[in-house]
Amino acid sequence: MNTTHAIDEGxxxxxxxxxxxxxxxxxVGEVVAEQVYALSRDSLVRYAGASGDFNPIHYREDIALAAxxxxxxxxxMLTMGTAIQPVxxxxxxxxxxxxxxxxxxxxxxxxxxxxxxxxxxxxxxxVEGSSARIDLTVTYNEQTVLxxxxxxxxx
Amino acid sequence: MxxxxxxxxxxxxxxxxxxxxxxxxREFARAVYATSAINYDPGAARAAGYPDVxxxxxxxxxxxxxxxxxxxxxPDAGIDFTRVVHGDQKFSYTRPVVAxxxxxxxxxxxxxxxxxxxSMITAESTMVDADGQHVxxxxxxxxxxxxx
Numbered sequence: 167m168n169t170t171h172a173i174d175e176g177x178x179x180x181x182x183x184x185x186x187x188x189x190x191x192x193x194v195g196e197v198v199a200e201q202v203y204a205l206s207r208d209s210l211v212r213y214a215g216a217s218g219d220f221n222p223i224h225y226r227e228d229i230a231l232a233a234x235x236x237x238x239x240x241x242x243m244l245t246m247g248t249a250i251q252p253v254x255x256x257x258x259x260x261x262x263x264x265x266x267x268x269x270x271x272x273x274x275x276x277x278x279x280x281x282x283x284x285x286x287x288x289x290x291x292x293v294e295g296s297s298a299r300i301d302l303t304v305t306y307n308e309q310t311v312l313x314x315x316x317x318x319x320x321x
Numbered sequence: 322m323x324x325x326x327x328x329x330x331x332x333x334x335x336x337x338x339x340x341x342x343x344x345x346x347r348e349f350a351r352a353v354y355a356t357s358a359i360n361y362d363p364g365a366a367r368a369a370g371y372p373d374v375x376x377x378x379x380x381x382x383x384x385x386x387x388x389x390x391x392x393x394x395x396p397d398a399g400i401d402f403t404r405v406v407h408g409d410q411k412f413s414y415t416r417p418v419v420a421x422x423x424x425x426x427x428x429x430x431x432x433x434x435x436x437x438x439x440s441m442i443t444a445e446s447t448m449v450d451a452d453g454q455h456v457x458x459x460x461x462x463x464x465x466x467x468x469x
Contacts, residue, residue, distance in 0.1 A: 203354055216345075216352035218386055233403075242407050247353030247379035254378070259369055260357050261417035263378045269409045314409075317378075 186258040189321045192290045192298055199252035199288040205240055205274070206281035213244040227278070240274040240282065245311060249286045249304045253317050256288065262320050264297060269313035274306045282306055288317075296320055324440035324465050325399045326433050333395075333428040336387045338451070343420035345383075346376045353377050366419070373420035380418055381448060382410075385459040388428035388446040400442070400465055408441065408462040415455045423451040431460075438467025 187198070210224045219241055222229040230238050246268050254260045276282045284306050291301035302315035343363070350360035358365035359375045366374045393402050418424070425448065432443040442463045448456050 209352075213352040216349045217383055243379060243382050243410070244353065246410060247349075247377060247382075250378050251354050251356065254355065254357050258357070259375075260355070260359055260377055261369065261371060261375045261419075263412075263414060263417070265411065265413040266378050267409065267411035270407050 186262075187256065187321060189293060189296055189298060192293050192321075194290050194292060196290050197287060198290060198300065199256040199286075201252040201255075201286050203248055203284045203286070204281055205244070205248075205276050205284055207238065207276060207278055209244065209281075210238065210240060210276055213241055213247075217241070217243060219243065235273065235275075237275045237277070240276050240284075242270040242273075245270075245274055245284065245304065246315075248284070249302050249312060249315060250317055252286050253288050253300050253302070253319065257319050257321065264318040264320055266317045268302075268304075268315040270311075271313040272306070272309055272311045274311050284311070291316060323399055323435070323467075324433060324442060325397050326435075328392075328395070328398055328430045328442070329433045331395075331430045333388065333391045335425045335427045336384070336391070338423040338425050339384045339387065341376065341380075341418055341420055341422040341424060343374050346374050346380065346420050349380050349383070350377050353379065363420075371417065371419050376418040376420075378412060378414075379410075381412055381424075381446075381457050381459045384424050384426050384448055385446040385461070388426045389444060389461065389463075391428055392430070392442075392444055400463075404466045404468075406464045406466065408464045409460075410462075411460040413458045413460070415457065418456060422456065424448045424456060426459075440465040440467075 274282050287303045288300050291299040297320045300317045304312040355377050426446045429445045431445050434441045444461050446459045
């Protein structure tokens with residue numbers, strides 16, 4: 167389950183588990199998904215194009231440094247958009263997400279050479295009727311970068 | 322110039338309809354490392370009960386961006402774009418976004434708070450489909466850092 171995605175792996179698709187997980191089988195605190203993502207500058211350029219967010223702090227070191235930042239940063243929305251994917255793969259259907267929220271607590275600097283390794287761990291936070299709250303722990307460099315990262319899904 | 326407190330409660334004109342394209346969904350899905358076939362393959366999406374490919378959960382940010390541009394361009398807002406930091410983000414769905422949807426977004430400034438020298442703006446972008454039915458609401462909290 168703990169695999170690293172190469173930067174160009176977006177073409178492979180996952181058909182999920184038929185039927186997906188069942189609400190009755192969930193235990194609060196249980197880890198349901200875990201994934202490691204290797205972000206690179208390529209990831210940032212690709213997200214800029216896909217999202218339309220061309221803020222240069224996400225691709226120009228000189229502008230990022232002049233703005234007082236540690237370097238080129240990942241878009242917060244790239245981190246948010248990626249962090250939910252292990253949950254989507256676990257439930258097997260992106261349409262079963264009822265709501266999703268995060269707080270951006272720390273930036274993710276993406277080195278030109280090494281990129282940035284972002285780790286996502288998804289645990290069952292609560293079960294409410296036919297929906298479950300999944301809590302995400304998203305870390306870079308052993309520090310959490312998203313706070314109160316919660317996904318509510320219907321199962 | 323501080324953020325204008327009179328913005329609280331202001332409702333902006335609806336954006337022009339945004340037509341959600343299948344290739345745009347695929348492009349966005351690749352950019353956020355999505356692997357679900359329902360994001361890419363219309364056959365898989367139909368088998369799961371959707372009319373076409375389903376957008377990743379954070380895709381509505383593309384449409385929300387159009388409304389935030391309205392806010393930043395508002396002449397009396399007093400928002401210095403270079404001092405804006407994204408604080409929180411939330412998406413609340415009534416149903417998923419699928420290719421072929423025509424989404425119209427309406428921005429409401431639901432709150433303005435001042436904390437220390439910073440202003441916190443909560444902006445809610447409500448998106449409806451071509452029939453006027455609610456699809457998703459995107460809520461951002463923007464922190465505008467005070468000067469000095």
